[in-house]
Amino acid sequence: MTRVFLRPGDLHALVVEQFGGDRRVAVLERVTGGSKKGVYRLGLDDRSTVMLYVWAAGENYWPPSPAVPDDPFTDASGADLFAAGHAALTAAGVRVPHLMMLDRDGRYLDADLALVEDAGALRLEALLHRDPAAAAGPLSALGDALRRMHTTFGPDYGKLAAIARGEASQTRPPQDVIVDRALGHLDAAAARDARLADAHHRIAAHVRRLRGAVTARKEYGLVHGELGPDHVLVTPTGEPVMIDFEGLTYFDVEWDHAWLQMRFGDSYPALRPVDLDPHRLELYRYAQTLSLIEGPLRIADTDFPDREWMLDLAEHHITKALAAT
Structure with a gap:
C-alpha cells in the first residue's frame, strides 16, 4: 500500500x-x-x-x-x-x-x-548503553513501578476493558493459551523457514514438556506485555516513563519477566523482581522466542522500512529455538 x-x-x-x-x-x-x-x-x-x-x-x-x-x-x-x-x-x-x-x-x-x-527523546535503552551509572537511578525507580504493577491483581486474566465489561471470564489456564499461541507461531514460522519445518516436531515436543512442569495457579497482576528498555523514556530529572502499553493486561507476571530478562540482560537484577515461578517463566520465555521469529518474518514480507533488522531479529531467535531442543 x-x-x-x-x-x-x-x-x-x-x-x-x-x-x-x-x-x-x-x-x-x-x-x-x-x-x-x-x-x-x-x-x-x-x-x-x-x-x-x-x-x-x-x-x-x-x-x-x-x-x-x-x-x-x-x-x-x-x-x-x-x-x-x-x-x-x-x-x-x-x-x-x-x-x-x-x-x-x-x-x-x-x-x-x-x-x-513529550517526556523527552532519551530512552532507557540508550542511557544503559551510553552511561550505565546514570541509568542506575531510573532502573531502580522502574523496578519500584514494576513491583506496584505486578502486585496489582485482577480477578481473572485478560484485557482490562474486557474484564471491566465482564467479558473476560476464562475457562482454561493461561499457560494453555500460551502453548496454543506458541504452536501457532511455530506453524507460521515453519512455513517460512526450512530449518524450523525440519525441527517442528522437536520444538513442539519441547513446548509441551515445558507446559508439563507448570502447576496450577490463579494470580494475575498487571503486565505490560513486551516491556524492554526501548519502552521506557527517561526525563531530564531521571524519572522513568513507561510507553507503548496498549497491550497491558492482567496475566501471569512471569510473562513480563521473560521479556525483561531478555531485553535488560545484565541490568535485569537491578529491577529487583517479585518472586517468580521458574517453570512458568521458562515456558513463557520459550514461547516469546517463537513469537520473535514469527512476527519479524511476517512483517518482513510487508513494506516495513527496516526489513533487514526484522530478519536479523528472527535469525537470532531461530538459533535460540533450535538450540533449546
Missing part, C-alpha cells in the same frame, strides 16, 4: 482547538520505530513540544495473522486499549506520559488520536 503520513497542515484544527488560534506547528517529526501506530513529535511555534499518537490503517505495518481466540495479547493496539492502560497504570502509581486529549470520534482526522506530554 502507498502510505501517506501526516503533514503540518493536517493538524491545523487540532492545534487551534487545543492550544489556541495563535499557535502553529513549526516542526512535525514522525518518530521512527513504531509499527502499529504513528508517533509524531509536534514542535509548536512557541518552542513547546507535544507527542501525538495516531491509530490508523496507514500507520500499522502488521498484516493479519491467525490467532488463538482467548489470547489476551492479540490485537494489542488502539485508542481504547491505550486509554484503559493509561488509567490503570496511573492508578497503580506508574509514571506514564500525561494525557492531554483523546479523540475517538474523528474530530480532527480520520483516525483515533491521543495528544500526550
